Amino acid sequence: xxxxYAVIMAGGGGTRLWPISRREHPKHVLPLIGMRTLFQNTLxxxxxxxxxxxxxxxxxxxxxxxxxxxxxxxxxxxxxxEPAPRGTASVVGLAATILLKRDPDAVMIVLPSDHxxxxxxxxxxxxxxxxxxxxxxxxxxxxxxxxxxxxxxxYIQRGNDLAEKFDYPVYRMAQFTEKxxxxxxxxxxxxxxxxxxxxxxxxxxxCILDEFSRQMPDLKAALDRIGETWGNPEQGTCxxxxxxxxxxxxxxxxxxxxxxxxxxxxxxGLEWSDVGSWDSLFEVLVPDGDGxxxxxxVHLSFDTHNSLVYSAGKKLVVTIGVDDLILVDTEDAxxxxxxxxxxxxxxxxxxxxxxxxxxxx
Amino acid sequence: xxxxYAVIMAGGGGTRLWPISRREHPKHVLPLIGMRTLFQNTLxxxxxxxxxxxxxxxxxxxxxxxxxxxxxxxxxxxxxxEPAPRGTASVVGLAATILLKRDPDAVMIVLPSDHxxxxxxxxxxxxxxxxxxxxxxxxxxxxxxxxxxxxxxxYIQRGNDLAEKFDYPVYRMAQFTEKxxxxxxxxxxxxxxxxxxxxxxxxxxxCILDEFSRQMPDLKAALDRIGETWGNPEQGTCxxxxxxxxxxxxxxxxxxxxxxxxxxxxxxGLEWSDVGSWDSLFEVLVPDGDGxxxxxxVHLSFDTHNSLVYSAGKKLVVTIGVDDLILVDTEDAxxxxxxxxxxxxxxxxxxxxxxxxxxxx
Numbered sequence: 001x002x003x004x005y006a007v008i009m010a011g012g013g014g015t016r017l018w019p020i021s022r023r024e025h026p027k028h029v030l031p032l033i034g035m036r037t038l039f040q041n042t043l044x045x046x047x048x049x050x051x052x053x054x055x056x057x058x059x060x061x062x063x064x065x066x067x068x069x070x071x072x073x074x075x076x077x078x079x080x081x082e083p084a085p086r087g088t089a090s091v092v093g094l095a096a097t098i099l100l101k102r103d104p105d106a107v108m109i110v111l112p113s114d115h116x117x118x119x120x121x122x123x124x125x126x127x128x129x130x131x132x133x134x135x136x137x138x139x140x141x142x143x144x145x146x147x148x149x150x151x152x153x154x155y156i157q158r159g160n161d162l163a164e165k166f167d168y169p170v171y172r173m174a175q176f177t178e179k180x181x182x183x184x185x186x187x188x189x190x191x192x193x194x195x196x197x198x199x200x201x202x203x204x205x206x207c208i209l210d211e212f213s214r215q216m217p218d219l220k221a222a223l224d225r226i227g228e229t230w231g232n233p234e235q236g237t238c239x240x241x242x243x244x245x246x247x248x249x250x251x252x253x254x255x256x257x258x259x260x261x262x263x264x265x266x267x268x269g270l271e272w273s274d275v276g277s278w279d280s281l282f283e284v285l286v287p288d289g290d291g292x293x294x295x296x297x298v299h300l301s302f303d304t305h306n307s308l309v310y311s312a313g314k315k316l317v318v319t320i321g322v323d324d325l326i327l328v329d330t331e332d333a334x335x336x337x338x339x340x341x342x343x344x345x346x347x348x349x350x351x352x353x354x355x356x357x358x359x360x361x
Numbered sequence: 362x363x364x365x366y367a368v369i370m371a372g373g374g375g376t377r378l379w380p381i382s383r384r385e386h387p388k389h390v391l392p393l394i395g396m397r398t399l400f401q402n403t404l405x406x407x408x409x410x411x412x413x414x415x416x417x418x419x420x421x422x423x424x425x426x427x428x429x430x431x432x433x434x435x436x437x438x439x440x441x442x443e444p445a446p447r448g449t450a451s452v453v454g455l456a457a458t459i460l461l462k463r464d465p466d467a468v469m470i471v472l473p474s475d476h477x478x479x480x481x482x483x484x485x486x487x488x489x490x491x492x493x494x495x496x497x498x499x500x501x502x503x504x505x506x507x508x509x510x511x512x513x514x515x516y517i518q519r520g521n522d523l524a525e526k527f528d529y530p531v532y533r534m535a536q537f538t539e540k541x542x543x544x545x546x547x548x549x550x551x552x553x554x555x556x557x558x559x560x561x562x563x564x565x566x567x568c569i570l571d572e573f574s575r576q577m578p579d580l581k582a583a584l585d586r587i588g589e590t591w592g593n594p595e596q597g598t599c600x601x602x603x604x605x606x607x608x609x610x611x612x613x614x615x616x617x618x619x620x621x622x623x624x625x626x627x628x629x630g631l632e633w634s635d636v637g638s639w640d641s642l643f644e645v646l647v648p649d650g651d652g653x654x655x656x657x658x659v660h661l662s663f664d665t666h667n668s669l670v671y672s673a674g675k676k677l678v679v680t681i682g683v684d685d686l687i688l689v690d691t692e693d694a695x696x697x698x699x700x701x702x703x704x705x706x707x708x709x710x711x712x713x714x715x716x717x718x719x720x721x722x
Contacts, residue, residue, distance in 0.1 A: 019679075300712065302705060311695065316721055318380075318709050321699030325683075334672065334690055336697065338682030344663060348679050351661065360677055 003105040004131060006050045007095040009199075010039055010059045010067055010113035011082055015349045015361065016277050016342075019333035020310060023361055027275065028114035029066050032295065033284055038275060039113045043071050045120050049127070050109070056080060056099070057113075058091045083239060086246040089254035092201075093212050093219055097227040100205040107134050108208070110201040110251075116284045118271035126267040129168045130202035136164055138263040139211065140202040141173065141256060143195020145268035149185035152276055152343065154178050154197035154252065156264050157188075173262035176252060195266045197252065199274070211259050219246060219254075278326045278335075278342040281308060297329070306339065333360055364466040365492060367411045368456040371400055371420045371428055371474035372443055376710045376722065377638050377703075380694035381671060384722055388636065389475035390427050393656065394645055399636060400474045404432050406481055410488070411470070417441060417460070418474075419452045444600060447607040450615035454573050454580055457566040458588040467566040468495050471612075476560070477645045479632035487628045490529045491563035497525055499624040500572065501563040502534065502617060504556025506629035510546035513637055513704065515539050515558035515613065517625050518549075534623035537613060556627045558613065560635070572620050580607060580615075639687045639696075639703040642669060658690070667700065694721055 014027045021027040028039040036044065046055060052073045058080045059067055068076065080094055092110055099106040109127060117123050130140045143156050159174035176197065180188065188194040212220040222242040229238040256262055273284045285293045290305045297311025304319040311317050311329040319327070324339040337345070352360050375388045382388040389400040397405065407416060413434045419441045420428055429437065441455055453471055460467040470488060478484050491501045504517050520535035537558065541549065549555040573581040583603040590599040617623055634645045646654045651666045658672025665680040672678050672690045680688070685700040698706070713721050 019677075300709065302708065303699075303702070314693075316380075316694040316718070317697070318694065319697045320705045320709070321702040322686075322697055325686075325697070327695070327697060329690070329695055332675075333677040333679065334688070334695070336678070336680045336683055336686070336688060338664075341664070341682040344681045347663065348661065348681070357677070 003103055004050060004054060004107045004109065005099050005103075006046055006055045006109045006111060007092070007099075008039075008042055008055065008057045008111050008113050009088060009091055010042075010057050011063065011085060011091065012112075012114065013085075014114060014276075016345055017275070018345050018349055019328055019330045019335050019360070020312065024062065025066075026063070026114075029063070029070065032275065032281070033116055037070055038116065039067060040070050041116065042111055042113045043074070045117060045123060049124055053078070056095055058082060058095055060085065083243045085248070086243060087248040087254070088199075088251040089216065089249040090219060090223075090243070090246050092208065092251045092255075093216075093223045094226065096205040096208050096212075097223045098230055100209060101227055101230060104206065106205040107131055108201075108203060108205055110199075110203075112199045112274070114275060115199070116273045116275050118284075119269055122267070122269045126168075126265065126270070127202065129166055129170070130265050132166055133162070133164075133170050133263055133265060134202040134204055134207075137204065137207050138162070138170075138261045139208060139256065139259050140170070140263045140265050142198045142200040142202070143264045143266040144198045144270060144272050145266055146189050146194060146196055149182060149189045150196065151179060151182055151185050152280075153274065155180060155185075155188050155194045156197050157194050158264050158266065162263060168265070170263050170265050173256070173259075173264045176257050195264055198267075198272060201251070201256075207261070208255070211255050214260075215258060216249070216254055219249075222246060277345070278308060278328065278337065279339060282339075308339075364464055365411060365415060365468050365470065366460055366464075367407055367416045367470045367472060368453070368460075369400075369403055369416065369418045369472050369474050370449060370452055371403075371418050372424065372446060372452065373473075373475065374446075375475060375637075377706055378636070379706050379710060380689055380691045380696050380721070381673065385423065386427075387424070387475075390424065390431065393636065393642070394477055398431055399477065400428060401431050402477065403472055403474045404435070406478060406484060410485055414439070417456055419443065419456055421446065444604045446609070447604060448609040448615070449612040450577065450610040451580060451584075451604070451607050453562075453569065453612045453616075454577075454584045455587065457569050457573075458584045459591055461566040461570060462588055462591060465567065468492055469562075469564060469566055469569070471562040471564075473560045473635070475636060477634045477636050479645075480630055483628070483630045487529075487626065487631070488563065490527055490531070491626050493527055494523070494525075494531050494624055494626060495563045495565055495568075498565065498568050499523070499531075499622045500569060500617065500620050501531070501624045501626050503559045503561040503563070504625045504627040505559045505631060505633050506627055507550050507555065507557055510543055510550045511557065512540055512543050512546050513641075514635065516541060516546075516549050516555045517558050518555050519625050519627065523624060529626070531624050531626050534617070534620075534625045537618050556625055559628075559633060562612070562617075568622070569616070572616050575621075576619060577610070577615055580610075583607060638706070639669060639689065639698065640700060643667075643700075669700075 017027050031037050056078045133140045155177040157174040158171035160172050162170045229235050273280050287293050293308045295310040298316045299309045300318045302320045304322045307325045309327050326337045328335040378388050392398050417439045494501050516538040518535040519532035521533050523531045587603050590596050634641050648654050654669045656671040659677045660670045661679045663681045665683045668686045670678050670688050687698045689696040
């Protein structure tokens, strides 16, 4: 595993867990599940699997310090700081460019920093297979075996079995479907042909950069110029001047959707969640006998069921006659949301932006 | 009206509006309805009707200062400070004793400090009649014409019409019924024979003290000894030594239930509430088009109906998909209660007492 590197994408500013997730304290730096943050969990998951020197963090200047304080074992030089957010395509391209300079045989494991996986052994097993597949030149997306007709995830249809045989079935990628409606989600679930797009990828750095050359040549040219100055005194100036004009694009649409040799490795049993909404925490945390989940705070519950309580600080939260409710209390904002409607939090964020209440974001 | 005095009972520590109502900040000192507190509202209601020199406040040492700061126009000497809470019978007896010393023809209007009345003109009209009736020697309870089968109020059955005729029908009191179950409440409402016990009384000081002599002679003797030293240097010592042994009793059970000459003056149209629970605030405050009531705080509401929001401070409260819910947020406690279940707040108080969390009371 000397040529294996992990690239953690930790620059996002997700607001779907508002009001605790804020611009300056996005989801992955918060201790949502247990005592450690999702970002720390992501690194913990690699312990004994990839050494800290082989782990790279791509983030923003605003988040760099808090991330470094949370995971001091990663060398400072392994932090790649985006001058501005330009989507996951540029993040992956930058990491690949820098890794390829360092190691022509580099294999990259690309991981989001804000997901949850309960079954770490299974994660390691799947990653080992993915690395074998990537070594043969495939661009591997880790697919999650769907467990319900989710409308909040992207779906990947599997195509033919790969020609090479591995210890585990791996398929060519047939097509992407972004967040379907419920009917379509049910049909895809029933067909058995689809996996959720986990946002976890494994590939050789040279292979993914070949696809950048083919599909995003302008970005590849910018990355090449950045790569030339990397480690030189001009590194910062060049990165900034090349980066800012980049058009924002995701790796999924910019590269994977039309990539040659794109493969999907369907993985069940990871007990994965993207922790993409307050509702999703019910998939991740273990409720008490009344179906309630208390993340923080002291909860006094009477006739209360299937509800979630998060209280920053030591506030006493009393609920009486409450069902299917999500309560999130912070110093300056309180969210009370019916279970199943937490995707509407996006609407709140839009409303706050439009009404100039940036202090709540 | 030279012989008319108001006695405001402002010593209670009601906890039914927890978590905003606390031992040190009970309900009547809080601005629940508009900018002024219920205590201030009670005094405002007497403006132009009874002069400040004729208004007496009975309270506790803990509350004396905050009350004085809220209503500076009442002379300090008109504050009667209970050495310890001993129920409304002793409060009324003390006030009557002191008033009678000052004015042998004193007529007392006894008023709770924590009720709401929207129709002040009607309140004045009813009080004028009550004073005429009291002047004839009757002990008058103001009855509220029931508007729904409340289970949280006491009921008074009316007896025969009084022999004297007034501008308005007044009845002998037949009997008291404390907080009935719902079936009984429905029957009483349907019969048309019952009024709610408002806790507002009007009587001559000498008449009520005659009833103390007859029904509570021990208390009357203690009150007489207090009266003898009142205004002398021994006043404080005597009050304390006589007061502490008093057995706690309400004026309703101690005196009114078996009083001779007890009368009830049924009054409709006051738009009265005892503000005795969070639910009761829906009777008092005017909801918006979605049925929501916001007492304090900034409320962003999406798909939210028939709910109440109270937030101490400037917290942003966001509700999504919420119906029939009461949300009360304070610095150290958050209450979320289904509408119709706010009487259960009493249970919370008991629980907090029993679990040694006095800091929340």
